[in-house]
Amino acid sequence: MRKLVQSFIAVLLIALLLLYVSNRLNEAEGYAGDNTLIVYNWGDYIDPELITMFEKQTGLKVIYQTFDSNEAMMAKIAQGGTTFDVAVPSEYAISKMKEEGLLLPLDHRKLPNLKYIDPRFLNLSFDPNNRYSVPYFWGTVGIVYNREMLGGKKITSWNDLWDKNLRNQILLVDGAREVMGMALNSLHYSLNDTNKAHLEEAKRKLDALTPNVKAIVGDEIKMLIANEEAAIGVVWSGDAAEMIAENDKLDYVVPKEGSNLWFDNMVIPKTAKNIEGAHQFINFMLDPKHAAQNAEYVGYATPNKQALQYLPKEITEDKRFYPDFDKIGHLEVYENLGKRMLAYYNELFLEFKMHRK
Amino acid sequence: MRRLTWGNAYLLVVFSILYTPIIYLLVYSFNSGGTMHHFEGFTLEWYQEVFHDTRLLMIVLNTLIVALFSSLLSTVFGVIGALAIYYVKNWRVKQALLTFNNVLIVSPDVIIGASFLILFTLAGIQLGFVSVLLSHIAFSVPIVVLMVLPKLQEMSPTWVDAARDLGANEWHILTRIVLPFITPGIFAGFFMALTYSLDDFAVTFFVTGNGFSTLSVEIYSRARQGISLSINALSTLLFLLTIVLVAGYYWISRKGSRLYGMWKK
Numbered sequence: 001m002r003k004l005v006q007s008f009i010a011v012l013l014i015a016l017l018l019l020y021v022s023n024r025l026n027e028a029e030g031y032a033g034d035n036t037l038i039v040y041n042w043g044d045y046i047d048p049e050l051i052t053m054f055e056k057q058t059g060l061k062v063i064y065q066t067f068d069s070n071e072a073m074m075a076k077i078a079q080g081g082t083t084f085d086v087a088v089p090s091e092y093a094i095s096k097m098k099e100e101g102l103l104l105p106l107d108h109r110k111l112p113n114l115k116y117i118d119p120r121f122l123n124l125s126f127d128p129n130n131r132y133s134v135p136y137f138w139g140t141v142g143i144v145y146n147r148e149m150l151g152g153k154k155i156t157s158w159n160d161l162w163d164k165n166l167r168n169q170i171l172l173v174d175g176a177r178e179v180m181g182m183a184l185n186s187l188h189y190s191l192n193d194t195n196k197a198h199l200e201e202a203k204r205k206l207d208a209l210t211p212n213v214k215a216i217v218g219d220e221i222k223m224l225i226a227n228e229e230a231a232i233g234v235v236w237s238g239d240a241a242e243m244i245a246e247n248d249k250l251d252y253v254v255p256k257e258g259s260n261l262w263f264d265n266m267v268i269p270k271t272a273k274n275i276e277g278a279h280q281f282i283n284f285m286l287d288p289k290h291a292a293q294n295a296e297y298v299g300y301a302t303p304n305k306q307a308l309q310y311l312p313k314e315i316t317e318d319k320r321f322y323p324d325f326d327k328i329g330h331l332e333v334y335e336n337l338g339k340r341m342l343a344y345y346n347e348l349f350l351e352f353k354m355h356r357k
Numbered sequence: 358m359r360r361l362t363w364g365n366a367y368l369l370v371v372f373s374i375l376y377t378p379i380i381y382l383l384v385y386s387f388n389s390g391g392t393m394h395h396f397e398g399f400t401l402e403w404y405q406e407v408f409h410d411t412r413l414l415m416i417v418l419n420t421l422i423v424a425l426f427s428s429l430l431s432t433v434f435g436v437i438g439a440l441a442i443y444y445v446k447n448w449r450v451k452q453a454l455l456t457f458n459n460v461l462i463v464s465p466d467v468i469i470g471a472s473f474l475i476l477f478t479l480a481g482i483q484l485g486f487v488s489v490l491l492s493h494i495a496f497s498v499p500i501v502v503l504m505v506l507p508k509l510q511e512m513s514p515t516w517v518d519a520a521r522d523l524g525a526n527e528w529h530i531l532t533r534i535v536l537p538f539i540t541p542g543i544f545a546g547f548f549m550a551l552t553y554s555l556d557d558f559a560v561t562f563f564v565t566g567n568g569f570s571t572l573s574v575e576i577y578s579r580a581r582q583g584i585s586l587s588i589n590a591l592s593t594l595l596f597l598l599t600i601v602l603v604a605g606y607y608w609i610s611r612k613g614s615r616l617y618g619m620w621k622k
Contacts, residue, residue, distance in 0.1 A: 001532045004540055008429070011547075015425035022418040025411070038568060043578060063568035066578050079474065082484050082566035227394050 037277040038063045040073060040084040042264070043219060045137075047297035054284050060277050068219060077102050077269045084269050085278040091126040091263045092177070094133050095336035103132040104268045110279035113286035121263065121303035124333065133265035134282055137300035139237035140261055140323065140331060141178050142254040144244070149231035158186035158255040161232065162205075166212045169231040171224055173239075174216050176342075176349035177334055178260065179206065182234060185257045192335045199348060206352045216353060225250065236262070237321050238300030245299070252320045258330035263303070379596060386589035403590035413575070413591070420555060420572040423486070427493035428550035434494070435501025435546055440535070442502065443509040455506075461499040466559030469496060474563040484566025492564050493554045500553060501546035508542030509535070541610055548606035552599060 039046075043066040051062045065084070067073040070093035077084060078100065089097060097103050108114060114122075114134060121135045145155045149169075155161075161170060172179055181191030183202035193199065214230045225233045226246035235243075240252035266285065268278045284290060292310035295302035301322050302308070308316050316322055323331075337345070386404075390397030407413060442458070445451045461469075473492045482488055512535065520530050536543075558573040565574050572595060579588050 001536050004536060004543065007544070011425060011429050015422060015429065018418055018422045018425065022415060022422060025415055025418070036568075065566075065568065068578075076566070079478055 035059060035277075036061045036063055037085050037274050037281055038065060038083060039281065040065050040067060040076075040082075040087040040269075042066060042088060043068060045088065045264075045298055047294050049297075050285070050290055050294055053290075054281060057284070058277070058280055060274070060280070062281075074100075074102065077271055080271055083271050083273045085272045085274045086281050087267055087269050088136055088264050089133075089267060090334075091124070091265065092334045092336050094265060094267065095126045097267070097269075098127070098132060102270050104270055104272060104275065105131050106134065106268065106282070107279060110276075111283050111286065113283050113288075116286060116288050116291075116304050116306040118303050118305040124263070126333070126336065127265070133267045134286065135303040136264045136266050136285070137238065137295070137298065138261065138263045138303050139300045139321070140254045141181065141234070141236055141259050142240065142252055142320075144225055144233045144235050144240040144250055144252045146225070146228060146231045146247075146249050147251055148249045149228060155232070155253055156256055158182055158257050160255075161212060161234075162186075162209060163212075166232065168212065168214050170209075170212045171214055171221050171230045171233045172216045173221055173233070173235055174218050176346045178234065179216075179352070180345050180349055181260050181334075183209075185255065185259060188257060191258075191260055191332055192337065194337060194341050196344075199344065203348045203352060207355045210352075210355050222246075236300075238298060241299030241321055254320070254323060254331070256330075258332065261331035261333050263333070264300075382589050383593045383596070386586055386593045388586060403586045404594075406587040407590045407594070410587075416570050416572055416575050419486070419569060423489050423493055423571060424551050424554040427490055427497055427554045428547050431494045431497035431550050432501050432543060432547045435498045435550075436505055436539075436543055438498060439502045439505035439509060439539075442506060458499045458502050461496065462503065466496075466557070467563075470560040470563035473560065477564060484564055485569040488564040488566070489561055489569065489571065492560050493557065496557070496560055497550035497553055500549050501543075504546035504549055505539055505542040508539040512538050544609050545606065548602060548609070552602055552606075555602070556595075556599065 037060045039051075039062055041064065045066075046064070048064075051064060054060070055062055065082075067076070070090050073087060073089060074093060074097060076082060077087065077097070094103070108130075111134065114130070117135060121138060122130055127133045143155050143158075143161070177191070180199070180202060183206045184191045184193050184198065187198070187202060187205060189195075189198045189202070193202075215224075217224065219239075221233055221235060222239050222243055224230060225235075226243045228247070228249075233240075233243075237252065237254075240250070244250045244252060266282045268275060268282075272278055285294065286304065288304055288306035289310055291302045291304035291307035295304075295307060295311060296315065299321075302311075385396065387399050387401070388396050389400035389402065438458070442451060442454050445454065470492070473488070473495070477484065477488050477491075482491075516534055516538075517530055520534050525533065556573055557571075558577060561571050562574050562577070565571065570578075572591070576588060576591060576595075579585065
């Protein structure tokens with residue numbers, strides 16, 4: 001009995017000691033108290049130095065949390081257990097969050113740096129007058145391919161992926177809109193098509209692609225392509241930029257049939273506690289110098305017009321990642337198709353995933 | 358030297374299959390090349406990176422605190438629970454209680470995690486330290502019960518009768534006879550709860566929030582972004598910690614059984 005009590009007390013003391021140490025560490029790092037700001041962003045989607053800079057400038061302490069899909073992010077915000085102050089959803093998620101009342105309107109007086117944003121990226125269909133959101137990054141969906149593994153063959157269109165010689169060579173990103181959009185574009189339909197016959201046709205076309213598809217994966221696609229596990233990947237432009245930085249045999253192309261143009265945007269969710277700090281953070285990220293530094297780190301294209309002058313020419317003149325807008329008329333933004341249509345997209349995508357080779 | 362029988366060969370094959378991935382990961386945590394497919398040279402760079410990362414160290418501390426508190430509290434609750442089940446006279450009720458206990462062990466973590474998330478949302482409990490601690494206690498209690506109960510059943514009821522004969526009251530019986538006898542079971546339960554809590558991912562994944570995170574959840578979110586070998590370094594450290602704990606468990610249980618042997622004389 002004495003042994004039991006002694007061990008019990010010993011463990012309790014160790015635990016309390018650790019708790020004390022962690023509290024002291026928390027205080028030393030400044031995490032205690034109200035001066036915190038919880039930022040909810042995609043994994044590896046900000047330059048950590050900027051967070052440190054922001055903390056020094058404002059005295060706020062940033063807690064950086066990450067999500068890996070818009071859906072997961074929306075679920076956590078709707079659940080309400082966490083007080084996220086700033087979140088970074090994609091455009092179609094914003095229309096949905098607006099409908100569900102998950103967003104707080106922005107106070108534009110507190111965001112003077114909004115003027116640096118290229119007007120082409122403002123006042124878009126998913127958020128008129130930018131009442132709820134401010135653009136963070138934009139990009140495209142396209143094909144990244146390994147020149148060496150393909151023996152010098154060039155890929156220019158979606159339809160090139162259906163080549164019989166590419167057996168087991170393609171990795172797809174695990175997104176219903178992206179993959180269905182690819183099939184619709186390859187048939188020269190809009191990637192917001194709601195015509196069921198067209199969607200069925202796209203699904204059948206996808207089924208024909210299965211012999212060439214090696215796997216459908218998440219963020220690990222970056223590692224897999226860079227490590228040459230497969231020759232071709234259907235990815236977002238920024239991921240492609242990271243892969244190319246990792247492995248110079250890779251190249252990225254926006255297929256000529258057309259593709260998706262997307263925006264990630266900063267918003268203030270209704271769970272926010274530090275609304276003042278959230279505005280400060282958004283304004284900080286809109287500063288041209290900060291936006292440029294961030295764009296260089298993350299590899300996606302910045303919507304900040306003034307930031308472009310701080311970026312190296314070889315980045316801003318790279319047409320793969322900063323395509324000319326007049327030439328990208330064939331790029332489309334995802335529209336919110338409504339719950340039922342989206343469910344139908346998901347269902348077709350799921351059927352494709354289960355299709356036997 | 359012992360001869361290599363088919364049985365030993367089989368064991369060797371199975372264990373090498375089980376441990377190869379871990380050893381692979383462990384070896385590459387010392388790779389200066391920065392990737393998992395080509396070993397260039399030896400470096401401790403990734404370990405330095407881990408130890409310079411205050412956020413990560415905080416998370417390690419959090420993980421340890423949650424593990425210690427949850428295993429301590431669940432040991433207390435688990436022992437009380439095991440005693441309660443042991444003293445139930447009605448056979449059917451006893452079986453029913455045991456079944457309820459075991460269902461919690463075999464039911465998928467994802468379901469337990471999701472139901473905790475729903476519960477905490479309904480109860481208005483903020484996600485963070487408290488929610489993680491509560492859920493860890495909850496999934497550890499059945500394990501402790503399962504570790505303690507066999508020890509209780511091993512105990513001869515005649516000792517309790519003898520103690521009563523000699524004038525011991527219920528408190529004396531509990532503290533002088535029952536608890537000393539089941540001590541090895543209690544320690545086993547504590548260590549099982551500790552290791553379960555340390556490496557739990559699925560339940561914790563649902564109930565973390567507000568900047569509070571544990572090691573396995575953090576490793577998951579870092580691994581999704583790929584490539585950095587500091588994840589390997591971190592996993593290696595975690596693996597070594599688990600080995601130390603398991604060794605500690607065996608050491609204590611061996612010592613426990615030796616004490617028990619002495620006590621029996």
